Amino acid sequence: MADKTNALLSILKLQPVVPVLVIDDVATAVPLARALVAGGLKAIEITLRTPAALDAIRAVANEVEGAVPGAGTILNARQYEEAVDAGSRFIVSPGTTLEILEAARKSRVPLLPGAATASEVMALREEGYTVMKFFPAEQAGGAAYLKSLSSPLAGSVFCPTGGITAQNAGDYLSLPNVICVGGSWVAPKAMVEAGDWDGITRLAMEACKLAR
Template sequence: MSAVDAQALLRGHRIVPVYTPGGVEEAVAVARALLAGGIGAIEVTLRTAVAMDAIAAIARDVPGMKVGAGTVLDLAQLRDVQRAGASFAVSPGSSAELLHGAVDLGIAYLPGVATGSEVMAALAAGHRLLKLFPAQAINALELLAAWRGPFAHARFCPTGGIDAALARDYLRQSNVACLGGSWLTPADAVRAGDFARIQHLAREAVALAAD
């Protein structure tokens, strides 16, 4: 059995908003606003008690949005997010249990990497699209340049500290397939129910990715 191709699943989705849900109805509204702005994939983090229900609601109620689960830390969570309807899963790091468990479960998985050894372990397990985290804290632009040679077949989704001003520099890297960022779902806009602003930020992000 081989790993599900996360890169193929997310092809065309160059910016993946990272969103921590405060409620189920809120999550659906955020996903609809992003989709209306041209963003077709979202990572919902498992950092609140409503996250599983939010993933299930987006998967059910927002056709056209690929919903992923972030902050997946163990195999039990991986099983749970797949049952909830997530089409992909993302981790801040990786473990042998998750690297091989994702293959066994048949779910697209972006393991978190920050070192060459972690990249090698992920590639050996069959994963080709890897979350590079925490991007800004580890000077990911230089890492991406250094890794183009030894890891020519790997593609990365840098996440962590990236905003609209930095996104273009990351997207220009030949080994970056997509990137994750929370700037599209700012907390103040979410709290205020300002989904028009989120839609506007999504449109800006789509234009930025197309440059």
Template structure:
């Protein structure tokens, strides 16, 4: 995976989308606002249909799949050919499946022990989740202190006004945020608001 694209993006939209027809318009709206990365989560019944619709459109957006929690989901992501996987947490069995798939992954962690376990498996970029509920910036500083070789993508409960506090940490390469493509805007298919939010995100 091109980590540089995550760094340049800084705010990665984390989206739960259920309509395949909305996949391309959403990606277009984000890119119009300057964001070229998306994390589509497996939190809706039609999530994989949405992912396939975006992949089949050969869109330029970097397509990540989040909330990956089992081996069957990893297999499906492999078949579709997504650009990267994000997990909320990472068990040994899940880590084995991801390693075997050869899909780039940002594995989820919330403790020092989990962070070290991912380092042992060769990962130098991890997701800190659920960021705000797990102690926010202060906890992330504490985890990252003894692990300077590790970079973080904090996600979970991070609002627009919280983003800068995380990005000010040298260990943070980007922040996951659901506010860029919020539920209300998605339900209304308000692509203009999503583009506007994306522009705000790139300016943070």
């Protein structure tokens, strides 16, 4: 567990913002990832919300130098294994189940498990997890709620995701128990559809400047 935790931390420390992507067309995966990497966002979460997701992960893993692809919205052990086989270097789940925890135990690839309450954080700590995803961040109480967990649950660090924008990301990144945030604003759907890779690179560069 210690080795996996360190591997996960090394990925999450690469940048203040992890892009959370929903890719509909696999043809956009490589140029999109290249644009994000060019802007300084190397760790990229591709969510398993579309039929193109696994092929997108595979393409990014094989073709984009410097990218660290991960898989998000992992809901069960089968998806965990498929994402790893596609080349994912980290796995993200919106919540946590015993099935996912067992899959994580068997895998070499680290899990960023989702938690939204103090009880869920405590349960994950009992399993050896100190790095978690706080989701859905804004809807679950926002930065103020997460700040309130920092003292009673000291030693736990989070990547808040869900409702994070360029405007409120700094509120989270200023917290002592936040290592980075996840957000989709660095790759707006309209810009992806238009192939505005230079524009996405600019958004990535701006995201990299956010303090943490």
